[in-house]
Amino acid sequence: MRSLLFYLSYLLCLCLGILSVVFVSYWNYKWRGGFAWDGSGLQFNWHPVLMVTGLVVLYGNAAVVYRVPLTWRQSKQPWKLLHAGLLFLAFVLSVLGLCAVFDYHNAGSTPNLYSLHSWLGICTTALFTAQWVLGLAAFLLPWSPLAFRKLLKPIHVWMGSIIFFLAIASCISGINEKLFFVLKGNTNQTQPYSKLPPEAVFANSLGILIVAFGLVVYKILSNPDWQRPDLGREEDSFRPLIQEES
């Protein structure tokens, strides 16, 4: 019963994650003209797609991998690798997402990093970078002292949830800002945001999907029954992935 409830939540998490990626991609493909990497607005369109896919969906999935009951009887090591790998991919996508917006701004001589959305977003990515590097040093590399890994683990878990929260808040403010930018209703091509044209309803729904995804991930993480049980093999939990040659 406990497992069934978990797997239902996990399925919901996967569906909401996939839907978020589909929605953000379709929004930019259908209403914002698609994608390119040429400094134009089409390059900017990669920004929301890469940030939502990396910093929210991949990140959220990486956070819950240890919670899958099917894996609890197995060694933690492959799941550690999957956790780190998914987060590395999330990191690469988020850096590319930042490049997309910086290139677009620079090509049009638009200033960077002035809005609250951008301040929050850049802090989130900086914290994520620090978290990934510290996580690599503490939990994957062999020369990290056990005491340091034990000390870092609760901080790593706490920072992980904070970065996820900040990423979602950044996405919400970013989608909101973008819709005010493009739906001005001063051309024949678009109705104003306030008239809720189909693009506005669709992109607002993307925001709600992202929040729903975040809540399901948070629910999975905060349920103590769904935590990987400590089998007393502390050396396994804290063993770095890459073993030192003996």
Add this chain to the structure above:
Amino acid sequence: MRSLLFYLSYLLCLCLGILSVVFVSYWNYKWRGGFAWDGSGLQFNWHPVLMVTGLVVLYGNAAVVYRVPLTWRQSKQPWKLLHAGLLFLAFVLSVLGLCAVFDYHNAGSTPNLYSLHSWLGICTTALFTAQWVLGLAAFLLPWSPLAFRKLLKPIHVWMGSIIFFLAIASCISGINEKLFFVLKGNTNQTQPYSKLPPEAVFANSLGILIVAFGLVVYKILSNPDWQRPDLGREEDSFRPLIQEES
């Protein structure tokens, strides 16, 4: 030492909360023309002040009252009353904050509830209302069955943190939206947001203060050492505040 760390965090929480209220009030007083209740933009200015004060600062303070170690040897009842009272005040302020923006929109025939910020904000206030009513029914009124209160408590705690997260995300998107609205640089009165005039730096800093306040509250709530210990007086924990006459 444990208490000292708590009180330092609590002091930080109080300072950040007060600073957030001061910043949001000063922003609207100094750069947005101050306050009125006449359907004009001056009425709108109550909206950010009341939402930040109610849904973030009072709400966050209400969430951490049970964590103060000084209160652990005392009966839980007065702290329950303080928790409920602060949340009731937060609820009143947030409803007034909604009235401010609805009145302003209606006076200018501006549509309501079209932006992602407004969708998220109205969902947050609706959830908060449901949470407060359910909390009243379960934990304060005498006819609520013990089993219902026990069942509701973890949901109440979980919903509480979710509403707080949504409130902060709503505030961030709202401040960001407001700055794009008013700092267009198409009048002599304002520079554009992208030039980061003093108002933009100040209001962006308000956003960062709100996030910092949220993180400190979350840190206090998520530290198991700072939870009110269960002294085995289950009947005290779950006793409704208003006793039935026997």
